[in-house]
Amino acid sequence: MRREPAGDVGRAKEMDETLAEFFRRTILKIPMTEMMTVLKTWNFLSENQLQTVNFRQRKESIVQDLVLLCEENRASLNDAALLDIIYTQFHRHQKIWDVFQMSKGPGDDIDLFDMEQFKSSFKKILQRALKNVTVSFRDAEENSVWIRIAWGTQYKKPNQYKPAYVVYYSQTPYAFTSSSQLKSNLPLLGQALTVASKHHQIVKMDLRSRYLDSLKAIVFKQYNQSFETHNSTTSLQERSLGLDINRDSRIIHENKVEKERVQKVTQEIFGDYPQPRLEFAQYKLETKFKSDLNGGILAEREEPLRCLVKFSSPHLLEALKSLAPAGIADAPLSPLLTCIPNKRKNYFKIRDK
Amino acid sequence: MELANTLKQDGESRGGVLAHLERLETQVSKFHKKLEEPQDAQALEARIHELERLRDNLRAEVKQRQARVKASTANVEPDQTLEISEQEILERKQENVKAILQAYRFTGISGKLTSRGVCVCISTAFEGNLLDSYFVDLVMEKPLWIHHHSVPVFIPLEEISAKYLQTNTQRFLFVLCEYLNAYSGRKYQADRLQSDFAAFLVGPLQRNSLCNLLSFTYKVKLEGQSFPFCARLLYKDLTTTLPTDVTVTSQGMEALPSTWEEQRADHENLFFTKPLHQVFTSFARKGEKLDISPLS
16 A cells, blocks of 8 residues: 655655665665664664554565655655665675775874764865765774765766775774775775875785675684683594594594694694685786796796686685595695785785796 | 211202102111221221311311401402592692683783793783783794784784894783783773763763773763763873873863863863773762752
8 A cells, every 4th residue: 555645745855856766775675584673773763663664565665665754754865875884784795895904104103093083084085076975984893984985076976876885993004995886986085094094005905805704804813713721621632633533433544644634734724713704816827837848838938927816615715624634635735825814815916036 | 977977968958758768778888888898997087187187277268268358348448548539639739730820810911832832811900800811822933923813903913023022022921911901991991981870971982992082071960060071081102091181171162160160170180090980980979979959
């Protein structure tokens, strides 16, 4: 049942059509299973208002009703942007995140980070450069902030449907940005971040993934949180090697010694903790051909060979960890593969030295 | 005599009366046969002596065995209790040492040897409250390096290790300890303010990761009136838990009446000298003493 009394139509006209459309499309994106959670997190529509909506209708009708409620509350562009941020926070895996590292000059003062100053400074820098830009902020856990930027130009209004996101943890030199399609604005974004956070330089790291939390764990070096203390009760030897050698005493593993060696080496390199989640590692090789055989067509080639090797997996590091125990690769694995979390990169350029 | 003996030696009665009669018959015939043999008195005497000796030996053996059994049952308990107490002593010693090693945490810096070096544990505390612990896993190689750690990313660990780790490891640990304890202490104060004194705050407490910039608006009552003050605390020295800069201003820009100006200056001084939550505790106490009228 659609609600279209004359009064509502009058009120609807107060909200910009494009804004209403933005609300409609943003709310439509939200899966029904998450709808209540997202709306409650947004906390813009009251409990009473939400109760007036019949959530058993077709989704389009529900969205229509919700948009009308937004109009009643005189929702602004900022409210819509906030809802968009919340949706993205719930669906952060839908974006691919890059990592930037900032640095300070030598002898810089102690970082007395003021969140309000940061936000105001960041916004001003972007607004001064581009007359048309929408900047919205949402504070998050651990003194971090999610920033949403809708880019426009001198003459065009901001495109609300292709925003960039930045997640910044205060008093750290790192920022995580969703790869924006509008790459031309990247230098400006970098500048705004650097100046607002009182750094001098910004550099893009060779690290990229959909899994923002894993990127944070890698960059902040928080992925290995197991430490030996006198208070811990589990001893490393007691933990099973995962081989179940004793499952049946009639079965003897002929290569038990080798299996144990592989297990030990794997445990030393990968540890006992869950690996941070990455989907790929990419190696750009620019090397001259090396061969044991003398002669051959490629041996005399002066120019280096260029090739790209890409490893993909739903969970790359766990897959690498299981290679040697599964017998597919020798242990220890190549350091080029095992250095990924430690070096905080999954993009490599390998050249002859 | 022999007849009586043979009867006794038979032991149990087998069969019925007829069987018994048969036995008596055979015994009589045996007896007659023996009577026909030449009666050798000496041989008989010797035989008697033999039998007596055998009986004595058997009796002695029985006595010995009985004695041994008694002795062994008596000895079993003392032997076992000896063993238990030795093991118990060792176990208690081991538990004691383990407990001491665990208690080392309370000294602030403790550690455990690992296969590649040592895992240092820095346990922070503030005003007698045990707070978070942080770990640094060191690899004992030349050069010394950190394998992994749980120090928050905003603590300048790289700077501190660049300065001291190689040249003076002890200094490295102490400096890191200072930074972490100060951070823990500042965090504790900010957390206490937010949780225990939320009633005094107007709006949220603004803070950052290092808890070295705190900005908040609070209301204090004086003479039945409550007045909002804006406080901004800066902790420029990351190794301290008291602020280096304090500004308390009135929310509006109007000139304050003199009593309130006094209060403002007084509060500024308090924030400089006392931990944050203690300042608010004293506000709460003052409010209890002076204020009779209900909360405005």
